[in-house]
Amino acid sequence: MAEHPPNTPPAAPVRERLRELARKRAEILALPAEEALERILAEPQAPALVHAIPESDFHLLVRDIGPEDALPLLKLASDRQWDHVLDVEAWAGDRLEVHRATRWMDLLLEADPGRFVRWFLKERLAFGELYLFHNVEVRIREHDQDPSEFGEGFFTLDQVYYVRILDLPRIPGGSDLDEDRRRRFLHRLLEKIAAEDHLVYQSVLLEAAHVIPAEAEEEEYRWRNVRLAEKGFVPFDEAIGVYQPVTPGQLGRSRPKRVPRGEAEGGGGLLPVPAFPWRELPEAAPFHRALARIEPGEQRLYLQWEFANLCNRLIVADRREVRSRDDLREVVAKACGYLGIALETLAGKEREAAGPDPARAAALLLRHPLVDLFRLGFGEALRLKWRTEAWLAGSWFARQGLKLSFWGERWMGVLGGILLKKPLFYDNYRTGLLYREFHSREDIAATETVLERIRRVDRLLARLSPRLGPAGGYRFLTWKNLLLTAWAADRLGRVGEVLAPIPLAAFRPFFEGLFEPAAHAPAEAPRRIPAARRSDFVSFLAAAAGIDEEEVRGTWGEIFEELFAELEAEYGRVAPENLDARFVLLFLLSNA
DSSP states (O other): OOOOOTTSOOOHHHHHHHHHHHHHHHHHHTSOHHHHHHHHHHOTTHHHHHHTSOHHHHHHHHHHHOGGGGHHHHHHOOHHHHHHHHHHHSEETTEEOHHHHHHHHHHHHHHOHHHHHHHHHHTSHHHHHHHHHHHEEEEEOOTTOOGGGGOTTEEESSSSEEEEEOOOOOOTTOOHHHHHHHHHHHHHHHHHHHHHOHHHHHHHHHHHHTOOHHHHHHHHHHHHHHHHHTTTOOOHHHHGGGGSOOOHHHHHHSOOOOOOOSOTTSOOTTOSOOOHHHHTOOTTSHHHHHHTTSOTTHHHHHHHHHHHHHHHHHHHHTTOOOOSHHHHHHHHHHHHHHHHHHHHHHHHHHSSSSSOOHHHHHHHHHHSOHHHHHHHHHHHHHHHHHHHHHHHHTOHHHHTTOOGGGGHHHHHHHHHHHTSSSOOEEOTTTTSOSEEOOOSHHHHHHHHHHHHHHHHHHHHHHHHOOOBOOGGGOSSOOHHHHHHHHHHHHHTTOOOSSBOOEEHHHHHHHHHHHOBOOTTOOTTSOOBOOHHHHHHHHHHHHHHHTOOHHHHHHHHHHHHHHHHHHHHHHHTTOOGGGOOGGGOOSSOEEOO
């Protein structure tokens, strides 16, 4: 009987079974971890159902359940799922992490001892020999040799091969229980191998004793990367390309992607598709709203596969360790955010609306590869970084050798985030984080607004050209206290060769005249800065910088209004006699 070609759809009964497995898999992966385990174990065809779970989803499911509680699930897993768990867990970068490898191999041995030994000897023998090289010392006894010559700590199963378990440095946060577990595992492993095939046991020990560790580790790392690349975890040199920016013009000239046609449930090469990245999508994001316009079927399935691969690329490019859904959620939020920025950018160029039309955005998802859309979205943040770096190179601020703290807490946060190698949005804990990824064009616009204000103030300072003293002469220098102190010093007739702190006694009359009681306000209400004092500040700056007062108001007026609002909030309730130079940050003062 002739075999079906590789792309021939499976027969109807097989196709129906695949549909049923896909349905059950989707239901189970949507459940809380403990309920998912109970549901799997209650299934009549539990092994087939577990094997239908993509390897990356299986690993996260085991992590969510708890590795020690997931032994029944590990017993049902396929060899490929075991491979993936060990590939992800046993390595720290390009180095084998012996303690983590021990933990997971111990779990697999506990889950199914006989199968683990066969898998270890048949599928992961080279890895096992490398692992044993790091953990045991092997001596072969001559027929007339006294075993006591080997020293303490050696044991034997056949009076010929003697083994001593090596002492390893304790890992940070590790305990004696971890070391005891490693020794128990090695004893059990060697006993199980010897019971399986004693000649193989001797061969494994002999090979392990003569491993060339650098070569063996490099080869195992290469094979590990090959297996991970099959699941979208491409090598780092390729994955980092996800951060190479593209412009809307470049994207528009690219050839549309081909979305495979055919029945979504037919068991094609895209099944099973990782589900966890898809389930962590934030519902309010433009990317999610666009996906909602695409009917369930092969197009949506293809996008699900694309999105999972994009997340995997980011995991590799960022050198992340994803060991829980919380870790994955951060990656998904990053991918989703920059995809949303790309959709907003393209929609903004093609229609006169504030946000992307979901139908139009859905069409863009079907036309452009998600990786390219991510590159477009990330490019928007990267272009902000490049413009900021170009400004910084010729700025007054840089010429003075000042620190970022000169711009005050908020502006310093924004500037510091955008100057990172991979720029971040300064969130200031509004969502629980100091810095996070850009999530929308609104984040881009807010950052751009602050950066433009920084550039404007820098231009003003360049026009003023204040002469600064040694850095140690100022307790905490910022652009705010520089401008306000220069104004106060001028009005007090204390202008010197360099900007210097004003003695508190000399400053009090200026401070007293800075405020007046707010009209029709309770006595305890903060005092206000009258319009005349604000205008005097503008007049001082215009005269010192040699520019028109209207230009000062038009270019810097909004910035100065916020500065005066901060002055009122900080000092509107402070009496002149209660001032203490140590606690005044908006003026440079001394208690002398």
